[in-house]
Amino acid sequence: MTTDTVEKPAETHAFEADVARLLHMMVHSVYSDKDIFLRELISNAADACEKLRYEAIENPALLAQDADSRITLSLDEAGQKIVIEDNGIGMSREEMIEALGTIARSGTRAFLERIQANKAGEGAQLIGQFGVGFYSCFMVADRVDVVSRRAGSSEAWQWSSDGKGSYSIAAADPASAPSRGTRITLHLMEDAKSYASRWTIERLVKEQSGHVPVPIRVREKPEAEPAQITDGSALWTKSKAEVTNEEYQGFYQSLSGEYDEPALTVHFRAEGRHEYTALAFIPGSQPFDMFDPDRKGRMKLYVKRVFITDDAELLPRYLRFVRGLIDTADLPLNVSREMIQESPILSAIRKGVTSRILTAIEKLAETDTEAFLKLWSNFGSVLKEGIYEDFEKRDQLLALSRFRTTTSGEAYRSLADYVKDAKEGQEAIYYLAGGSLEQLAASPQLEGFRARGIEVLLLADQIDSFWVMNAPQFEGKSFKSVSQGAADLAQFAKVGAEVAASGTSSPALQDLLTFAKERLADQVSDVRSSERLTESAVCLIAAEGSYDRQLEKILQGAGRIDGGTKPVLEVNPEHAMIQSIAATQDPAFREDAVLLLLDQARVLDGEKPADPRAFAERLQRVFARAAQV
Numbered sequence: 001m002t003t004d005t006v007e008k009p010a011e012t013h014a015f016e017a018d019v020a021r022l023l024h025m026m027v028h029s030v031y032s033d034k035d036i037f038l039r040e041l042i043s044n045a046a047d048a049c050e051k052l053r054y055e056a057i058e059n060p061a062l063l064a065q066d067a068d069s070r071i072t073l074s075l076d077e078a079g080q081k082i083v084i085e086d087n088g089i090g091m092s093r094e095e096m097i098e099a100l101g102t103i104a105r106s107g108t109r110a111f112l113e114r115i116q117a118n119k120a121g122e123g124a125q126l127i128g129q130f131g132v133g134f135y136s137c138f139m140v141a142d143r144v145d146v147v148s149r150r151a152g153s154s155e156a157w158q159w160s161s162d163g164k165g166s167y168s169i170a171a172a173d174p175a176s177a178p179s180r181g182t183r184i185t186l187h188l189m190e191d192a193k194s195y196a197s198r199w200t201i202e203r204l205v206k207e208q209s210g211h212v213p214v215p216i217r218v219r220e221k222p223e224a225e226p227a228q229i230t231d232g233s234a235l236w237t238k239s240k241a242e243v244t245n246e247e248y249q250g251f252y253q254s255l256s257g258e259y260d261e262p263a264l265t266v267h268f269r270a271e272g273r274h275e276y277t278a279l280a281f282i283p284g285s286q287p288f289d290m291f292d293p294d295r296k297g298r299m300k301l302y303v304k305r306v307f308i309t310d311d312a313e314l315l316p317r318y319l320r321f322v323r324g325l326i327d328t329a330d331l332p333l334n335v336s337r338e339m340i341q342e343s344p345i346l347s348a349i350r351k352g353v354t355s356r357i358l359t360a361i362e363k364l365a366e367t368d369t370e371a372f373l374k375l376w377s378n379f380g381s382v383l384k385e386g387i388y389e390d391f392e393k394r395d396q397l398l399a400l401s402r403f404r405t406t407t408s409g410e411a412y413r414s415l416a417d418y419v420k421d422a423k424e425g426q427e428a429i430y431y432l433a434g435g436s437l438e439q440l441a442a443s444p445q446l447e448g449f450r451a452r453g454i455e456v457l458l459l460a461d462q463i464d465s466f467w468v469m470n471a472p473q474f475e476g477k478s479f480k481s482v483s484q485g486a487a488d489l490a491q492f493a494k495v496g497a498e499v500a501a502s503g504t505s506s507p508a509l510q511d512l513l514t515f516a517k518e519r520l521a522d523q524v525s526d527v528r529s530s531e532r533l534t535e536s537a538v539c540l541i542a543a544e545g546s547y548d549r550q551l552e553k554i555l556q557g558a559g560r561i562d563g564g565t566k567p568v569l570e571v572n573p574e575h576a577m578i579q580s581i582a583a584t585q586d587p588a589f590r591e592d593a594v595l596l597l598l599d600q601a602r603v604l605d606g607e608k609p610a611d612p613r614a615f616a617e618r619l620q621r622v623f624a625r626a627a628q629v
């Protein structure tokens with residue numbers, strides 16, 4: 001103990017409450033697959049090496065005499081230990097407290113909630129996704145010591161914990177600490193001691209971390225010479241023909257922390273105006289936080305194989321589920337964050353990669369429908385955001401989109417299918433947005449379209465209400481909501497049925513409509529006879545020129561607009577009940593009837609009656625009257 005720092009006693013700190021909860025869950029493991037701890041620690045070690053290479057661009061002295069990155073795994077079967085050591089950037093005392101005592105990343109709370117409601121087996125995938133990687137070592141170790149020295153520092157620090165609520169931090173002896181980087185010693189639990197065997201570790205490294213861009217060595221015994229087991233060569237620098245599917249899959253898994261197979265792999269080298277390599281994967285399943293507004297893209301930026309950042313928006317938001325990297329020779333190594341955001345080179349690259357990804361999806365749609373539909377069911381709702389965010393790609397994205405419709409059953413239809421089967425003279429692509437598919441399919445607004453054999457898109461994703469307003473046309477046809485404005489259905493004949501014209505414009509009906517319009521004037525903007533109803537008596541429609549009703553509800557919910565516009569109440573003139581109400585002159589009954597009709601239309605739209613008590617009373621009066629007749 002020679003330096004000042006070493007004389008300070010170890011301090012004990014409690015873990016942040018969320019870390020403690022997390023650790024508790026990890027130790028009482030909900031995870032069936034403990035192997036992943038190694039991948040997490042190796043991935044952190046490789047990140048630390050890459051961060052050092054990046055900082056060394058500005059400050060080459062940080063590399064001192066030791067320029068080559070490496071990760072060394074030292075095994076000690078007799079002592080039941082493994083040590084993972086890197087010569088990366090290292091951590092200062094403060095960085096250790098911050099990085100290993102708290103959970104700073106967003107999404108962790110969601111993680112905790114999700115694993116509490118855990119379904120066995122889901123945990124292993126979640127760890128990587130949520131970035132709680134380091135703590136996974138407590139699944140196999142009952143004590144963990146981390147000794148680290150920040151590159152360029154004379155001090156080293158030791159963090160130790162048994163993962164049970166607190167950790168200690170103390171100065172470490174600089175003479176025995178790594179000269180730079182981090183050494184993590186895992187004191188293995190009895191049932192995890194096989195991790196100290198060379199055979200197990202080599203197998204795991206090759207399986208999980210074979211493509212980490214830093215060479216990995218294994219030291220079989222404490223005093224043995226280390227043997228290199230992976231060479232740290234960057235997979236993406238090879239040509240496509242040189243890489244096997246298994247290698248791509250392994251790389252994707254170590255990059256993403258996922259365990260599935262990528263649904264699509266896009267790997268290419270661009271030459272010409274800009275020179276770069278892109279390797280991008282569309283995952284085989286949805287990431288948990290795909291709809292988290294804070295979720296950023298997951299593409300890493302490299303410049304000439306030097307990792308620069310994983311925080312730059314290298315792809316548009318609607319491709320935020322894509323994992324991978326872009327490596328370019330066109331940017332300077334010391335590119336700053338501000339430069340990255342504003343770089344015209346990067347925006348050209350972004351366009352290039354976006355196009356290649358969309359083209360690859362198109363190709364998949366042509367060559368493997370099943371795989372494409374799986375991809376679409378996972379990511380279609382995000383891709384559709386691009387229809388209104390990316391003007392240039394709008395048509396391409398519309399053409400890629402698949403829909404459930406009133407005629408599709410369990411299958412999916414493209415807009416090209418829709419247009420091909422449209423009725424003669426049909427100018428619009430009809431849709432109904434909002435609610436679940438089941439709710440949509442049961443909507444009365446669809447009846448008239450069904451009766452005429454006109455297909456209607458059923459848009460059940462929240463995002464649909466937004467893009468559909470902004471997508472002006474597809475192959476010359478505009479989009480039109482069936483719950484908005486006039487239906488223009490009169491020109492299309494009903495399939496297999498004579499049009500029953502009785503009573504559609506009778507004076508009694510006109511009289512009822514006029515009465516209803518006056519009585520309901522404070523709640524609806526119009527009451528009119530409907531072309532779109534065949535079975536139901538009434539439905540609500542948005543007035544021409546106002547928001548679609550569903551979009552209006554979403555915007556109100558999000559506080560983006562105040563109040564709402566008054567809808568239009570449409571009445572089915574051929575409905576027997578409407579005709580008998582029209583035939584009745586009793587004013588009290590008429591009043592109850594029109595108010596009940598409006599509430600009925602609301603209920604059909606998934607809303608509540610305006611005044612439940614008054615609704616119940618009216619219903620009772622009408623029942624009583626019916627019972628007397």
Ligand SMILES: Nc1ncnc2c1ncn2[C@@H]1O[C@H](COP(=O)(O)OP(=O)(O)OP(=O)(O)O)[C@@H](O)[C@H]1O
Pocket residue numbers: 040044045048086088089090091099100128129130131132133134135181182
């Ligand atoms: N070997 C290491 N060298 C330097 N810093 C490290 C090392 N291991 C962990 N850290 C620090 O600890 C932090 C927490 O690591 P952890 O694995 O829990 O999450 P992460 O790596 O940030 O997230 P993700 O797993 O999503 O990449 C890291 O961000 C890093 O700052």
